[in-house]
Amino acid sequence: MTSRLWRSGEPFIWLTGGALATALIMVGGLVAIIVVNAAGFFWPAEVVRLTLKDGSVLTGPVAERERVPGTTDAWRVKIKVANRDLYGADFVWADEAAITRRERPGDVAVVERTEWGILIGTIMALKEGAVTVAAGPAAWPEIERRLPAAAALRAEIRKVEKSDIGAINHEQEKLRLRLRALEARGATSGADGEAARARLATLDEAYKVQETRLADLRGKQLATLVVAADGGKDKELPLAQVLDVSFPNAMGWLAKAGRYVAGVWSFVSDAPRESNTEGGVFPAIFGTVMMVMLMSIMVTPLGVLAAFYLREYARQGTFVSVVRIAVNNLAGVPSIVFGVFGVGFFIYGLGGAIDQLFYAEALPTPTYGTGGILWASLTLALLTIPVVIVATEEGLAAIPGGTREASLALGATKLETTLKVVLPAVMPSILTGLILAMARAAGEVAPLMITGVVKLAPALPVDGFWPFVHLDRKFMHLGFHIYDVGFQSPNVDAARPMVFTTTLLLLAIVVVLNLFAIATRNRLRRKYATSAV
C-alpha cells in the first residue's frame, strides 16, 4: 500500500508543492509586512487628546497599543505627542487605566515644519513682530492666506542660496584652482592670472550683492504663529518654517485621500530634512537609479564580451573550465570584499592617478581619489559581472551549432557570424543576465558604504554646471538610506515608518527596472522567436 502510494508519485508532488508554498509564504509575508507598515504612513492619523489621572494632557495620534509588560489585562498606548523642541521626546506611553478622558478635538492642528519634526497644538494667533495680526478663530484663515506667499519666499531664498550664490561659488572655486595651477607652473604674473584675479574681484562684488538680497528677503519673513501645546507650553513658530498645516480630526475621507496622495508625492520628489528623518527621498531615488544605470552600461559590454570569448573563441579545455568555475565563484565573494577592492584599486589607485594627472591643482583635496558614483558603479559592475557572463554563456551554449555553420557555409566570416547571427540570438539571454545584475546591484549596500554613498549629498550627480554629469560626486542611495534612517538616526522611533516606506520604494524601483528589462526581452524574443532560454 505504502509502496503503491509512493509509486503513484503523489507524495512527491505534495512535497514539491509544499516547498513552493513555503517559499511563497515567506516572500509574501515579507512584502506584506513592508506594504502594511509603509502604506499607512501618509494617511493623516486621527489625533486624540487624553487626560490622565494626574491631570496631565497628551495630544497626538496613537502610534501603538500593547499589553503592559508583566500584566495580563492592562493595556497601554503610545502617543506620538511630537513637539520635540518642547517636550524632548516624540512619544509618550500612557497606561489606559490612568486615562480619565479621551476626546478628539476638531481644532487640533498638525503643523509640518522645517525643524524639530511636527508640531501638534491649537493655533492661537498670527503675529508680525510684536503686533498680533489675528487671534483666535480668525488666525487660521489669515495663516492659510499667507502660506503660499511664505512658501514662495522660502523657495526664492533657496534659489538665491543654491543657484545664484552656488554659481558664484562654483566659478570662484574654478578660478582659485586655475590660479593654483598657474602658480604650480611658476606663472605667477601673466595675463592669464591677471584676468582670473580681476574676475574673482567681480565675483566678490556679485557675491556681496546677493548677500544683501538674501538679507532683504529674510527680513520679509516677519510673521510668526502662536501655537498652544499641552502643558501650557506655547510655541511661537516663524511662518517661514511652516511647510504645511492640517486638521486631521476635521478632515473628511476625501480630504484625507488628497493629503495621502500629496504626502506620497512629496516623499518621492522632495529632499530629506532633519538628518533624513523627515522630508522625501528624491536624491536617494535619483542616486540609486543613476548608479544602477551606470553599472548596467559598464557591466553589459564587459560581461558579454568576456562570455563571447569564453564560449565562441577560446579553445574549450581545462583552462577555460577553470576560468569558468572561477567566474562563477566570484559571485560568492562577500560584497564588502568587492567594496574593499573598489576602495583600494579604483579610488586610491585609479582615482589617485587621475587626480595626479588632471586635478593636481585641487590636491590635497581629492577629486576622483575619493568615493563617488563612478567608483561605486564600477565596484558593483565588478560584483555583478559573473551574473552577466554566466547568463550570456548559457545563452550562447543554447544556440544550435548548426546556426553558426549555416552562416559560415554562406561565406560569412566568423566575425560576421558572431555579430549578425549569434549576437541577435543571444540578446534575450544577455537581458536576462542584466535583469539579475540590476536586481542585485540595486539592493547592495555594503560595498557602497565605502565607495561613495553618503548620508546626505549636498548636490545631485547631475546638475546645471558644466559638464552637467559629475561622476566624481558622492551620492545617496535608498538601500543605505534605509540603514541610515533605521539605525543611525537620532530619532529612530519617529523615523521607523520612513524605513518601511523607503524599503517599499526600493522594491518598487527594482520591480520597475526589471519590468522594463523584461518587456524589452520579450519584445526581442517575439522578434526572433528563439526557443533558447
Added chain:
Amino acid sequence: MPVTLNPHATAASIMETPMVEIEKLSLWYGAKQALKDVAMSVPKHRITAYIGPSGCGKSTLLRCLNRMNDLIDGVRIEGAIRIGGTDISDPALDVTELRKRVGMVFQKSNPFPKSIFENAAYGPRILGVRNRTDLDGIVERSLRAAALWEEVADRLHESALGLSGGQQQRLCIARAIAVEPDVLLMDEPCSALDPIATARIEELMLELKNSYTIVIVTHNMQQAARVSDYTGFMLLGELVEFGVTRQLFTNPRDKRTEDYITGRFG
C-alpha cells in the same frame, strides 16, 4: 571536351563537363583516416549522390568541397580538389569566397532566428547587396526557386522558426541559392522530414539541377535512385564504386556495392 571522369566510368558519363574534380584525396581526423585516396569527378548540372553506411566518410567528403572541415581541430588533408578549375585545397585560398560559390544545406534545418526575409537575404547582404529593391528581387527569386514563395509571401517578416520542418528546409535551400552558387551541397537534407516534405524537396532538386550542380549525401538508397544522375558508393573511407545511378543500382561492378544495395550488408 571529353574527359575520363573515373577509372570506373561508363561510356555514358564520358561526355559530361566536370564541375568538381577530386584527386587522390585522403583525410585524417588526428590519427584516424576517414578518407582513403578518393578520386572522382562531379559533372556539371547533374545530381550526384553519395551513399554508404554511417561513418563511411560520405559527409566528410561533402564537407571537403566547401572546406567546412577546416572548423574541426586536427584535420589533415592530402590530395587535390578543383572546383571549376580552381584548386580549393590551397591554404592561401579565401574560404569565404569558396563558400560563396559552394552552397550547403544541412541535415537538420538551421534557419537563423530571424525573419523569413532576413534568412533569404543573409547571403546577399554578406556579399554586400544593400539596395532594398535588389534584395526584394533576390529574396523573391530564391524563394520561388525553392518552391516556398506561395506559402510565405504574405508573412515574409515573420520569424522563420514558425515554419514547418519541410518549409524550414526549403528556406535553407532558398538561402543557399540566393547567392547563386555554382555547386549546392546537401547533407542528408531529408532525413528529418516526413515523406511528403521529402517528395517536395526531391522535386525541387530535379528543378534546381538545371541551374546548379548538386551533390547530395543520403542514407536513403531509394532517394539516390530517384533523384540522382550519378551515384558513388562509399565504404570505410573508400569510394568503392562511382557511376551512372541506374547502372550502379542495377548492375554494380563491385561485390560490396551489390551487397549493400541488396541489403545483405550491415
